[in-house]
Amino acid sequence: MTARQEAAAASSGARDARDQDEDGSGVARSSEEVAAAKTSRSGTALRGDIEGLRAIAVGTVLIYHVGITQMPGGFVGVDIFFVISGFLITSLLLRETIKTGTVSIADFYARRARRLLPAASVVLLFTGVAGWFVLPGAERATLGADVIAATFYVINWALALRSVDYLAEDAAPSALQHYWSLSVEEQYYVVWPLLIILGLVLARRTRISPKKLLFGILGVVALASLVYSVVHTVNDPATAYFYTTTRVWELAVGALLAFVVVRLRHLPRGAAEALAALGLVMIGYAAFFITESTPWPGSMALVPTLGAAAIIAAGCARQDTVVARGLSLRPMQWIGGLSYAIYLWHWPLIILAQAAWPEIRVRHLVLVGLGSIVLAWLTKHLVEDPIRFNPALSAKASRGLAFGGASMAVTAALGLVLHLAAPQLDEDAEVTGATALVADQQSEDWQVTSDPASVVTTSGEITPDPGLATQDVPLYYDDDCQIQPDDAQVDPSCTYGVEDGEQTIAMLGDSKMGQWFPAVESIAQREQWRLDLYLKSACSFSYDGVKDDCAEFGRNVVSHFEEVGAPDVVIVSQGSPESETRTAGMVEALSAVKEMGSEVVVLADNSTPTESKVYECVEENPDDYGACGYPAGEGREGRGTPALEAVAEEVGAPFVDLNEWICPPGLEQCPAVIGETLIYRQGSHVTASYVRSMTPMLHRALAEQGLTSTEVSQISVSDVP
Template identity: 45%
Template sequence: MTQQTLAPSPSTPAAAPRGFRPDVEGLRAIAVGTVLWYHAGLPVLNGGFAGVDIFFVISGFLITGQLVREVERDGRISLPRFYARRAKRLFPAAAVALIASAILTRLTLSRTDWETFGGDIVAAAAYFVNWRFASRAVDYLAEDVSPSPVQHFWSLAVEEQYYIVWPLLLLLLAIVIRRRGWPTRPTMGIGLALIVIPSLIWSVYLTQTNPARAYFVTTTRLWELGIGALVAIGAATWGRIPPRWAALLAWAGLALLSIGVLVQTTATPWPGSAALVPVLGAAAVIAGGFNAGPAGPVRLLGLRPMVWIGGLSYSLYLWHWPLVVAATGRWGELNNWQGAAVVTASVIPAWLTHHFVENPLRHNKAVSASTRVALSLGLVCSLLGVAAGGWLAHAGTSSGFASAKPGSSVGAEALGNGADPATALKIDMHPTSMTPDPLKATADVPKLYADGCQVAQPSVEVLSCDYGDTKSKKIIALVGDSKMVQWLPAVDAMAKDNGWRIRTYAKSSCPWNPNPIRHKNAAYTACVTWGQKVLTLLTGKQKPMLVLTSGIRSAAYDVKTGEEEQSLMVDGYVDYWSALAKAKVPVVAIADTPQPGKIVYECVLNHHDDLMTACKGDWNRGTGTAALEAAVKQVPTARFVDLNPWICPAEQCWPVIGGVLVYRQGSHITATYAASLAPEFARQVVPLVKELTRG
């Protein structure tokens, strides 16, 4: 968060230098306070995340005000000088926090996350981490990744990108103004409105269609900074508002802002139109504060504690979240009081950084006197952050397990008859090598993902890819969510051996079922629409000879009552499979794989010496199995296959079987283990295909 040009004295706000706005500093205190409250997990301020939106308004106001005054004074903008001010003010404290984050991650978090979080720190130091998080938020294969210790840097990255683009835009407008002789502020206001309005429209649209991505990307947040910029450009207008009305405007803004923080929840699509509430509230507080005088919120916001916290807000923001993540990694999920204690303790490193790093370098005469020195300081600080992230990422590339020798990893083939309890005795209880390496488990996926053949959650587009014998006219459709896709290595091998082509229709977190489901507490309407399109294809011009399907879901919900029921999921399967039966397309349903109850590859990494004891799980049938099996019993042209005895033999879910790591993400099996199951998969499925298709 950008610090103001003039730093206040906490003890004497009334005697602050000309141009200082204690109400703005107090507004900054509210912004950081709500964020800390929210991250501590405390009740009441359910929309505390909106504090970031308040910061955006403040930053847009302060930076634009400085730049516009420079245009009015000099007729131009000195970009080197502007970037030098930003670099000396923001980068040193950020570098200290990033280095500390790398060390804390190494000490408190699982080795499985070191490489990923090291990359996050590199991206944070380079201020593009928000785009990295945006990609991860919609990456189905990244759902096991824990909260990053630098996740809060996404907003700082947005601001830094704004600092690059905004001065260039204002400089362009300044050139036009000088050449045309147009009035400075009205022209800039119109120019900025042409950015703010499209950004707001895009924010509303993307929040509705892809909320996970919309939260992080710069394009959906520019309008918030732009609102603050427009407040700065209209300074003369706000200063002419009668004091009584200015005070009313400012108090109304504070009330609106409070509503935004209290009423919004994580279920509210964000940012979108909902963010207008805190953004316009903050803008009204700042605009009204120009002429509200002591009757305005300055009597609250200008209190010495508020001004002091506002002055410390940047460092507080930097430090609180890495400490919360580290404490959670060390002690587990924090309760309210523990969360409050951690964010309160962040005041200590924040104060030390502010007084011994941030302020000394910001006010250093040598740094202030030379644009080159200031820019060099910023570059060095960024490189230090990059180095810290690189160090952590490199440390996370070694698991401590040896790579399995070629031919030594047989996986499921070591089990023979997986249903035989005696097979448990065949499992190596002290494996020192395995494949895939636990650190690479999440990347051990079917090639369908690299081929871009799984439809993302917001999309209703139908994609298909061909595997197996791609020249064959005998087509088997593989349809469903990732619990069906996980079997592709075994299906691919079976199809090649039998001269069949496999055509995939896959969508993230979406069972092939016409009845609605919820995903992340919201109706997953795109899943239903996609499924209906697939059915049309499979009963029409792309009719296969058979459909293979599976799914993790156990229930769909009743639109009228909102209740989730397994019978609705069963009915949905029956509806689709019956439609296929009418088109003479039979179905083979594969049982859902068991839930291990833990992140297996992480457990393996953390329990080298006793992984087969610490990381085993109790047997279960998988959450989606019951619905699939029940539906098969109602459709004569459907058959059921259960391979779970070869995943959890003798009613024990082992982490490593035959030198192969069994699980990757969640309850998905690794592609390597699925490939090792290819002989057993074919032994059970091939006869059913031939029975149902008579060929």
């Protein structure tokens, strides 16, 4: 053997050793390695207790996702994975810095590519293809984008952006939603090796101990992330769950442990036993007593995170504690060894099963979960390990990186194909909708046709495509002009229509008011008005009977009017049921606005269907849209209408009810489609397309109150934007 061959063999051997050490996502090494780790007191070798901890982590997640309610906090398994990953990866990087004085970025990412991408790519390809044929249209529409986001490990940010939209209230979870945690980890590991290199450079220049400097840097990062997590979880829980910045501290807790392994080795047996037992109790408490209503990942996430850290810390001292021996049992080792692949497979299988069989029960989902274990075993032995330990790929970092790039290119290409193949929403499509109900379009007093059934669409092509209904929303969402929960500040930049308009019209209320934006904005353009939005998710415009942030927002809006001047016309609506305190609060708020000189118009809540996903019913019944109607007696009035009517009477404001153009009188069933236009998207929200078709009706209603320069007779069905 030549010197070069010996060097290459040594290099390959070193890489193989690092491959055996590096495992940030919960997959075991061989049983021989686990056995060797059990006899070692080293905190950096893979140990039986960590393997068993992985089994607990994936087990809690699996139990939670199949719907077993006895473990409501099973989602904390992800937090456990973060701690394990932070500990193992940082241990690897620290060992490399001790041996070489630096970190090889190329080697690190090559190992990550061989370790993570084989199984991740297989599951992405399967989910993309299977999802295209099984998922409903609304989920198919975003499937391609989700495949691409998961491929490049940014899906957590995509999900965070999606979650801030009220549309998420009825939207089914993505079949690739679970990739969010992998995205958080990989984003962390893009930055962490670079910080280590920077720390080593600074240490050389300042003569500070590299280990102490890195520990200090990581400690600051962990503390900052924890504080941000607590604050952001309180202020915006919808996005906090997915943000990398709210999760980094959990990885950092595990990473900090890697710096103190040597000190932990000297823990007395009693202390190690107590620490491990405490950690297990903390994890158990989190899994069984934390629920979905617990703000997460705020301060309560410390419970499972520190619990996992306690078990790892105790294991650094000894592997013969009662907890470590229990975690090292063969079944725990076996599940722990498959945990990464189980995590990847279980969620898409559950989502696909629920899509294929909507009435599926928990006991059937348990079988699906068991099926994910079988697929995980096959994936590990047929895909993961053969690629991960392939001598040719591990011989050079460039080969591992090339493999990683090729894998990501393939899955990204599939995502692009799925995205391009999905129907695209045409926001400017011509619609008939409500105008088809006008009995005599030449009449000044429009009436609903005496035969509304003749224009109720029961089959055929419609606008929007049912699979795109959830995307058919007012354009102001693109401008973040609906104030989110826990935010009570007025955004004066949310202005539309004519900037220097002759008059100003303002929309006040929740998303049920906001849904009328396409019509109001079109009217504002024609009337040369400026349109200002004061809309807040799930908040009636009220001083009382609403959440604190809603009441504060209402007061802030009135204060804003006092500062800049009240609008000429205010149009208000909401979707909440009648409440004495809320009604009184709305009366007080609107009276204050009216006293400033504004003309107040109260718009009835639209007819409310009994089912929240009418669009899915329409998609599933292409030959009989009539199956998706709902009893007129139950929903024609609209859930929020009684309260609004009472408010209008108290304030002395005109009350405008346009529901005859949504659920025509004379029909026993309110239809899902009128004039080839789909009426509903999420919940009882009306599609932007159908709202556009009602523009002439709303314009006429305002004209009848003398609020427009346009005469009623000048408004025709052709005025649909």
